[in-house]
Amino acid sequence: MASGSEEAFWTEEDAQSLAETTDVELLKRAWRNEKAAPEILSFQANLVQRSREQIQLLEETVEELSGNASDDLIISLYQMDLDRALFLLRSYLRVRLQKIEKYMLHISKTQLWNRLSEQEQKFAEKCTDIMEKHLQQSVLARLPYGYQSILKQSISSEEDDMVPEPQLDTFVFCKSKGSVGAFQLDDTGDEIVDLVADDLYVLRYKSIKGLVEGGQIDLV
Amino acid sequence: MYGRRASQLVRELASSESGQLTAFNNDLFDQVIKECNEHQVQLQSLLRKIQDDGLDIQTTKNADHFGAVAHHLSLIRNKRCLMAYMHNRAEIIRSLRWKVGPVLPQEIQQKLSYSEEEYFKNHSTALESYMSELDLDLTVDMVPPKDPYIQVRVLDDIGDVLLGDQSASLMRNSVHSLKRTDAEQFISQGLMEEFLE
Structure with a gap:
């Protein structure tokens, strides 16, 4: 009994340390951190790249299995694994986009800008342009001269005091x-x-x- | 009282249910803008008066100076309220892109101002170009998956639809077992609902 439990303990430990370094686990960590942090964190470019490759591999596996009429249970297990990985990836990217949407002005004028992926930077640029245009035509252009800045409350403000920050x-x-x-x-x-x-x-x-x-x- | 209308505008935001959009309050909005410009006129005339009296604008601390400050501060406050109103509405509008999809139903569209409608469209395009660059649709899979398949009940005659490699005939009130990712787009459009026994 004692030796048995000890053995089980070790394998469990091994499995755990192994599991902690898989990409799915790393992605889960990145996703959890991103979800909980108030500001945007560095984009995990390599991890996302690897995860996408693995997802593609999984997709191929599922296709192959359903092609040669394998056991439905096995297919659905693979499918579930695939769905979970896809959800993680999508949610990770989504949480980041929502932060970009929210704090675009703040991000684009601070060091945080370098934490974005190339595509995210493009998205943020577009977002900011659109937002500026929207605020410009509905509010700012109709205000008196000296009060038309999107970043400052008035011309007499010394720093940007109208930028939402996390x-x-x-x-x-x-x-x-x-x-x-x-x-x-x-x-x-x-x-x-x-x-x-x-x-x-x-x-x-x-x-x-x-x-x-x-x-x-x-x-x- | 200065700034009262602007605070009404913001209060409207605060009292509405979170995530829900109320109709754009054009009248009140225009009134606040008008107020801003009146403040500016008053402010400028006070500043001119100080100058005409031969006093230095930077150092004079008489009644005219404090009058000007009051107008300046009211103007800034109004601006902040206007911006907060637009900004928070824009946030809700963006969230609609995730919840409802690229096309807004009529009843929501009526609540938007012209500029907001444009904003929604432009923002939606920006998001789509990001997703197509990534070659990954981020608007599906909004909740963590449990089972890859779900039971759905069709709410409208959709007709024959190709799902994956098989076609399904989605007639009104029929119940199907579909891949969750396939079903989600129909559910968000209100064409299907999850069927719970």
């Missing part, structure tokens, strides 16, 4: 994969949290931003 100090749930150790939450060093592996934390996104970008911590 709320970075919102709280997020996060889990650290490895032990990060004592981590400073604010600039003054008053708040220090000891991040232990696999423990769940609720922290301000702003303070753990770097860890999320570096892949040391996952949002859930």
Whole structure:
């Protein structure tokens, strides 16, 4: 009994560490992070590329199997796997697009711009043009001179004070994969949290931003 | 009171159900725009008065100066309200592209201003060109899949449709078991509903 459970434990561990590095699992992680983060994260170009290739492979497998009249159950299992992978991919891209739609002006004038894929940048450009035109003709062009900027409240504003920005100090749930150790939450060093592996934390996104970008911590 | 109409405009947004569009309030909108321009006229005449009195605009702190500031701030506030109104409506309009599809039903279209209708079309085109560049339709698969097949009931005579490699005759009230991805487009158009026993 004892040896049996030990053996099962090891294989489970092995399977788990193996499972954590598959592309589906990586995509799931990227998707979860993207969904939970208030701002847009870096586009996982290689991962998306690989996932699309695998999806295509799965599609071919399903086609082949249904062509030579294999077991329906097996086909539907493959199909389910395929559907799940497709959903993840679509949802990942969708969440990003929705963030771009929401914060297009903010993204296009900050460093965040480099986190977009080439296609996303094109989309964001178009989005911004369309939005500008829309606001221009319905509001801005009808306002007095000096108040017509889309970025500034009036000509006397020194910086762009009309651009919607994501709320970075919102709280997020996060889990650290490895032990990060004592981590400073604010600039003054008053708040220090000891991040232990696999423990769940609720922290301000702003303070753990770097860890999320570096892949040391996952949002859930 | 200055800025009252503009706040009404924003309140209209706040009180409507989230994700639901109310009819574009053209009258109120135009009134606020008009108010803005009146503020500007007042503001300019006050500024001129300060100059005519031979005072420096930057440093003078008399009644005229504070009058001008009040008009300036009211104008800015009105602008923010107008922009918030348009911006939030634009957000809902964009979400309609995901929920309803590229063509809006008549009853929703009536609620849009001319510029908003144009905005919807243009935005929809931008999204479509992104998806065609990717060669992936992102508007299907909106909910996590459970079973690859679902049972649907057809709500309208659709006729013979080619689904994958087989054709199905989708007559009104008939029940079919379809691939979820195939069925979703019909469901979002209101031609089918999920059939739950």
